[in-house]
Amino acid sequence: MSLDGQLPPKMRLLRAAAELLANSGGAPVSTRQITQLAGVTAPTLYHHFGDKEGLFDAVVAAGFEEYVAGERDFAPSGQPLEDIRRMWDNHVQFGLNQPELYLVMFGNIRPESRPAIVADAEALMEEMLNKAAVAGQLNVQPREAARSILAANVGVTLMLIAEPASERNLELSTMTRDAMIFAVSAEPASGAAPGDAGKSSVVVAAIALNAALQASHSDQLSSSELKLFLEWLHRISTSPAG
Template sequence: MTEVVVSTKAKLLEAAARLLAESNGAPITTRAICDLAAVQAPTLYHHFGDKQGLLDAVVAYGFERYLRVKRAHAPSEDPIEDIRSGWDDHVEFALANPSFYAVMYGQVTPGKRPAAAADAEGLLRSLLTRAAGRGRLAVAPEAAAPLILAANVGVALALIATPPDDRDVTVSDRARDAILAYVVRADASSGAELADGGGTENPVAVSAIALHAALSAGEPTVLEPNEVALLRDWLRRLSG
């Protein structure tokens, strides 16, 4: 019984995602969704309440599928290489699931995003925090994360919008390396150096970024909470 329910819900989600991706912004009807999924309208209402409930579920479902891919990879010893691989996984997921991806990132509501989207950014920020703690970042994690994500999403959407025969997937490689060259310290020692260049090479800023990341791992017991808050503020200003 459970398998049938899951299959029906999945069919509705897939149908809605496909119609949304092909609609070019035009409204889609409940009837069209049900016809494509080969179910009756009461089935949609039973699982999602109404059409908007279904559309919200489509976005959440897409992010959950994406997060399963991300979480399937155990972290390596090199957080920068993990970020690099994460970029490639992101683009690969987009090209393998263009309908879902177009809904997840191409049709957004201003000021609103699914909780799963925040989870995805959280995974990236945790890798950046690890890298910062090792003195390998020239940009603070909280500034680097949205920069990397924005570039990653932009590249993925551009590739999806390009006819398959005309796609140049090396665009993703070049964009990835350019972003990482800005975020990662040029002189950071690593078993897999990414690129020359980098963001600000101010040694004070780099040290501030590393110490701020280390504080994220645990509060120092020798300082009072207000002193920790003040220290964090100083480090944020120094890292900028």
């Protein structure tokens, strides 16, 4: 029951606090629980950390170091934007693995509490984006890009944490990630006009889809399915309703 691997009490307190924080989902963790699990009495806690919040700050700091270490452990692939993607995914994964810790880190940010962590995280991402900027792949200043991407990254991670694990769809993450990266990257991607898809009616939309379908060879539907699909589409697009 007690966390006594003969580590120094300071460490035992840190681990006990981290464990209780991680397991008791959202419920407040009392100092008595912590000290009991650590096999230590109250004054020891206050001697080492001064405060309950001091202890929690230490836990957060340790967790953040782990996070940073995870981000740094990747060898640069030579494709900076690809590294950013991995960084993003790593961030999300960290949040999903330790949701409680993550919520303390990024969910409870107040200007007087811990903007230092945010600044560090931003610096970490800016560092990577700098390589992309050097390679001429960036549309905006690396710092602005880093702040923007990190903000979206945090938002996505929080949303994913918010929904029950069974319904979590990581597509939200990849989609937002690629949207952000695309927006800051300097890739010259532009094409022809999208036809006349400006009207707002079922008919127009159906006609546009009909034309587009005939032009392209989509293999998402079998030929018999497609035949029926087109027939229905025709029925819709010749209806008077709007």
